[in-house]
Amino acid sequence: MEKFKTFTGIVAPLDRSNVDTDAIIPKQFLKSIKRSGFGPNLFDDWRYLDSANPLNEKQTRKVNPDFVLNQSPYDKAEVLLARENFGCGSSREHAVWAITDFGLKVVLAPSFGDIFYSNSFKNGFLPVRLKAEEIDSLFNSVESRKGFKVTVNLEEQYIETEDKEKFSFNIDAGLKERMLEGLDDIGLTLNHAAEIREYEQRRKKITPWLFKEVSA
Amino acid sequence: MAKTLYDKLWDDHVIHDYGDGTALIYIDRQLLHEVTSPQAFEGLKLAGRKPWRLNTNLAVPDHNVPTVNREVIEDPISKLQLETLDANCKETGITKFDMFDERQGIVHVIGPEQGASLPGMTIVCGDSHTSTNGALGAMAFGIGTSEVEHVLATQCLVQKKAKNMLIKVNGRVGKGITAKDIVLAIIGEIGTAGGTGYTIEFGGDAISALSMEGRMTVCNMAIEAGARVGLIAVDQTTIDYVEGRPYSPKCEEWDLAIELWRDLKSDKDAHFDKVIELDAANIEPQVTWGTSPEMVTSISGVVPDPEHEKSDVKREGIENALKYMALKPATAISDIKIDKVFIGSCTNSRIEDLREAANVVKGKKVSSDIKLAMIVPGSGLVKHQAEEEGLDKIFLESGFEWREPGCSMCLGMNPDQLEPGERCASTSNRNFEGRQGQGGRTHLVSPGMAAAAAVAGHFVDVRKL
Numbered sequence A: 001m002e003k004f005k006t007f008t009g010i011v012a013p014l015d016r017s018n019v020d021t022d023a024i025i026p027k028q029f030l031k032s033i034k035r036s037g038f039g040p041n042l043f044d045d046w047r048y049l050d051s052a053n054p055l056n057e058k059q060t061r062k063v064n065p066d067f068v069l070n071q072s073p074y075d076k077a078e079v080l081l082a083r084e085n086f087g088c089g090s091s092r093e094h095a096v097w098a099i100t101d102f103g104l105k106v107v108l109a110p111s112f113g114d115i116f117y118s119n120s121f122k123n124g125f126l127p128v129r130l131k132a133e134e135i136d137s138l139f140n141s142v143e144s145r146k147g148f149k150v151t152v153n154l155e156e157q158y159i160e161t162e163d164k165e166k167f168s169f170n171i172d173a174g175l176k177e178r179m180l181e182g183l184d185d186i187g188l189t190l191n192h193a194a195e196i197r198e199y200e201q202r203r204k205k206i207t208p209w210l211f212k213e214v215s216a
Numbered sequence B: 001m002a003k004t005l006y007d008k009l010w011d012d013h014v015i016h017d018y019g020d021g022t023a024l025i026y027i028d029r030q031l032l033h034e035v036t037s038p039q040a041f042e043g044l045k046l047a048g049r050k051p052w053r054l055n056t057n058l059a060v061p062d063h064n065v066p067t068v069n070r071e072v073i074e075d076p077i078s079k080l081q082l083e084t085l086d087a088n089c090k091e092t093g094i095t096k097f098d099m100f101d102e103r104q105g106i107v108h109v110i111g112p113e114q115g116a117s118l119p120g121m122t123i124v125c126g127d128s129h130t131s132t133n134g135a136l137g138a139m140a141f142g143i144g145t146s147e148v149e150h151v152l153a154t155q156c157l158v159q160k161k162a163k164n165m166l167i168k169v170n171g172r173v174g175k176g177i178t179a180k181d182i183v184l185a186i187i188g189e190i191g192t193a194g195g196t197g198y199t200i201e202f203g204g205d206a207i208s209a210l211s212m213e214g215r216m217t218v219c220n221m222a223i224e225a226g227a228r229v230g231l232i233a234v235d236q237t238t239i240d241y242v243e244g245r246p247y248s249p250k251c252e253e254w255d256l257a258i259e260l261w262r263d264l265k266s267d268k269d270a271h272f273d274k275v276i277e278l279d280a281a282n283i284e285p286q287v288t289w290g291t292s293p294e295m296v297t298s299i300s301g302v303v304p305d306p307e308h309e310k311s312d313v314k315r316e317g318i319e320n321a322l323k324y325m326a327l328k329p330a331t332a333i334s335d336i337k338i339d340k341v342f343i344g345s346c347t348n349s350r351i352e353d354l355r356e357a358a359n360v361v362k363g364k365k366v367s368s369d370i371k372l373a374m375i376v377p378g379s380g381l382v383k384h385q386a387e388e389e390g391l392d393k394i395f396l397e398s399g400f401e402w403r404e405p406g407c408s409m410c411l412g413m414n415p416d417q418l419e420p421g422e423r424c425a426s427t428s429n430r431n432f433e434g435r436q437g438q439g440g441r442t443h444l445v446s447p448g449m450a451a452a453a454a455v456a457g458h459f460v461d462v463r464k465l
Helices: A094-102 A114-121 A132-144 A173-181 A185-190 A193-206 B005-013 B038-046 B076-092 B107-114 B128-136 B145-154 B179-190 B212-220 B236-242 B251-261 B312-325 B351-361 B380-388 B391-398 B447-456
Strands: A007-013 A079-081 A106-109 A126-129 A149-153 A158-161 A166-168 B014-017 B022-026 B029-032 B057-059 B122-125 B139-142 B156-160 B163-170 B198-203 B229-231 B274-279 B286-288 B296-298 B340-343 B372-375 B423-426 B441-444
Touching (some): A007 A132, A079 A132, A094 A114, A114 B145, A185 B145, A185 B156, B005 B014, B005 B022, B005 B198, B029 B145, B107 B122, B107 B128, B107 B212, B122 B145, B128 B236, B145 B156, B163 B179, B179 B274, B179 B296, B198 B212, B212 B351, B236 B251, B340 B351, B351 B380, B351 B391
Parallel strands (some): B029 B057, B029 B122, B198 B229, B340 B423, B423 B441
Antiparallel strands (some): A158 A166, B022 B156
16 A cells, blocks of 8 residues: 655535445446456446446446536546545445545545445545534635645644645544555554464353354 | 443454554454455455465355346356356355355345354454344444455454444334334434444344344444444344354353353443433334435325425435435325335345235235336245245235345346336335436335335335235
8 A cells, every 4th residue: 555645636525415335436336356447437326427338348428517526627636525424335445446546535524434434544545534614614615716725634634725724633543654654454463463363262262163164 | 340232242352452442353254245355355365365264254145146047147247246256265265155055145144044143243244234243242344345355364353442322212113113114213313424433232122022133124224324333132032043053053052152142231330422212102114215314204204395404414415315316395205106116135135024025915916006026035045934934925926026035126236226217115225326226216114114015006104004
């Protein structure tokens, strides 16, 4: 995973609450066995006026000009601004893969679906919780000025607007470190291999049935 | 110190406490299906890693499987995904029930059915409805694909401990009111983000009175209230359900297990960060009208008017939902006509659900206004039992289709989908835009209410049929 670095990027406003992962990447695109290539189908039902044919790679889609990410300069946005409970619903990590594949690096919202939130960190994508009134203020700025930019600084835990307004945010220390260092989660856990084995030995004595094979 | 059930399950599985609210916790069981596992197996292979504890994983194909003619899978992309699960399980040696095995079914149905999900366990699966297994008094939750790989490689996960919420449903429900109505009423009360950051324990007399099937329906939809984990304390109902299942403990181990399991309940003085109480007697048959499970009312209700909503964000949410659902404010729920009926999904495809629906349609015919009414059992074993009880004949005689098990029209990854504009009475768990098919309109209901709607051609109070 790449290290998360401070950057300044365009904010795209998606003024909806409860944006679910089915909306972020509809089920017809979950059949892929790869991690990449989901970007063109991000928000597919909203972004296009026709249906996708996953079997036709050369299909030209009918773009919905009213959808924010289809409009310039938001097609180059790196920050998404959304409302409550963003990423609720299904556990599909494909939602995060689609978002990062599109080029987004950060989403700002008052709250997130729990599984989406944790999936984000596995892919170097940063979900930032801000207060509802701060989100309101950002929507006002972004909607009155196209191409409005913010700087995202994870190290110091703040978002700074081009008007020099600063919003600080909270994040678990462990998650922050992994993002900043681009660490491999599995490698870190395997540093505890001895503790895991010890736990298994101890539990085997108390709850032996949990260690029976699931055989065919 | 007094502990909640969740505290007990958590403490039993902590391997390493990082001191910042997160801990490395041990995972007893991982269930796998074809949609969220391929990239995990690929990642494992690319890193040159092997599964940490091979034989605690159990795999089953469910999302893509056709519910008719499964010998031929026409969609080549679905076919490749199913074949990839076969190949990955073969290569690693993970046990898998294939499509033609009678034990195959929806992953959240077969876990408890096989005794692969047991009280006191930590259970994960790359699927948010893993919360279903919490009905057994297990800490079960949905994870993303990176975490699937993490569990394969280490048998552990780094997790942040959630807060404790107790939802008490006091008293008894009225006749004809089911677990589905209870959980939809709860979501209507607390909202789809009401449980975010919490583990929800469901309690109270109305919950204790439920069968295991009903309890699974309730815990299944904990995620629809925002909570990754839903829990119900272990009691005699739980123990009776688990006894004698293929992977359940046997003989002396059984005696040892039930002694431990009897403590899987919250201590009397345990602290909950939030407590919500509902009166069961007030719960009526529920029907969703919008595009989020919290957009729900009772069968005697009407479609709401966005003009009455004070919050701008909520008003826009209602307007968007009504536009998508093609509904006008103040329309009586019982005036909403439907095109298709789907009885199935990890929420409502167990034997009790099928009995409930059969009871309603017995001797009646599906309305001629209904284009398709289908029953999709949760597993091959549920199907088998239903056939032994003659339920298939009741359904077929009334005009329902009787299908093979799988996720089917809950999300339409297989050919079972709504056409644009079609309206469905569905026993599934999500009424999101496009969930059952692009442009499709979903109304979530109980199996009895779906069956009643099939007969009437529109929503109708199952208690009055």
